[in-house]
Amino acid sequence: MVAQGFTVDLNKPLVFQVGHLGESYQEWVHQPIVSKEGPRFFGSDFWEFLTRTEWWVIPIVWLPVVCWFVSKSIVMGHTLPQIALTVVTGIGVWTLLEYTLHRFLFHIKTKSYWGNTIHYLLHGCHHKHPMDGLRLVFPPAATAVLCLPFYNFFKLISTPSTAPALFGGGLLGYVMYDVTHYYLHHGQPTSEVPKNLKKYHLNHHFRIQNKGFGITSSLWDKVFGTLPTSMPAEKSR
Ligand SMILES: [Zn+2]
Ligand SMILES: [Zn+2]
Ligand SMILES: [Zn+2]
Numbered sequence: 001m002v003a004q005g006f007t008v009d010l011n012k013p014l015v016f017q018v019g020h021l022g023e024s025y026q027e028w029v030h031q032p033i034v035s036k037e038g039p040r041f042f043g044s045d046f047w048e049f050l051t052r053t054e055w056w057v058i059p060i061v062w063l064p065v066v067c068w069f070v071s072k073s074i075v076m077g078h079t080l081p082q083i084a085l086t087v088v089t090g091i092g093v094w095t096l097l098e099y100t101l102h103r104f105l106f107h108i109k110t111k112s113y114w115g116n117t118i119h120y121l122l123h124g125c126h127h128k129h130p131m132d133g134l135r136l137v138f139p140p141a142a143t144a145v146l147c148l149p150f151y152n153f154f155k156l157i158s159t160p161s162t163a164p165a166l167f168g169g170g171l172l173g174y175v176m177y178d179v180t181h182y183y184l185h186h187g188q189p190t191s192e193v194p195k196n197l198k199k200y201h202l203n204h205h206f207r208i209q210n211k212g213f214g215i216t217s218s219l220w221d222k223v224f225g226t227l228p229t230s231m232p233a234e235k236s237r
Contacts, residue, residue, distance in 0.1 A: 013048075015117060016117065039128075041135075051135060066169075069167050078165065083165050086158075088169065127209070131185060151167050
């Protein structure tokens with residue numbers, strides 16, 4: 001198509017332009033523009049509105065849903081220690097999902113028009129404008145759609161009465177992930193652990209984009225060998 005020599009006009013809506021970059025999309029999307037001012041996505045005000053999400057919308061929308069799912073398992077007769085263990089397990093399952101989604105789906109290599117367009121909406125936009133605070137957390141409407149297959153997945157790996165609490169834990173893990181991710185970009189951590197996490201994630205954005213996929217921890221990067229090697233040798237853990 002128009003691939004060769006196509007230039008994106010940053011002053012025009014981006015979403016239907018990036019597909020034309022073809023093979024050079026990957027290179028373009030990994031050259032970050034560090035401004036708090038985000039780009040326009042769509043020409044239509046309605047669609048544009050749907051692409052903007054404040055970070056605090058995430059806990060407000062999803063924590064009640066977490067409570068609802070957890071209470072379902074309580075009503076079905078589980079004791080509180082059982083519930084607590086199930087929720088913690090759900091959070092653990094989420095951390096693996098977080099790593100897997102980020103590494104294999106969000107960083108899938110695309111070059112076709114629609115491949116690039118969908119990748120841009122999913123994760124590319126965050127790498128192009130990492131400081132755009134309204135395009136950082138996941139829009140609840142999109143999360144709601146993804147909840148369905150994931151609930152079925154959680155049902156598959158558990159029993160009918162534990163599935164709701166397990167899923168609730170997974171969803172709680174997601175909320176913690178999205179809020180943490182926002183904090184790592186826009187917060188100014190002073191204590192050791194969040195400071196290192198911030199450094200770890202900014203390293204994924206600005207130095208080695210095919211390493212360091214964990215956001216809330218580097219656990220799965222260690223397990224699957226995607227720990228960035230040239231991290232400054234800090235921390236005395
Ligand atoms: Zn990424
Ligand atoms: Zn990327
Ligand atoms: Zn990020």
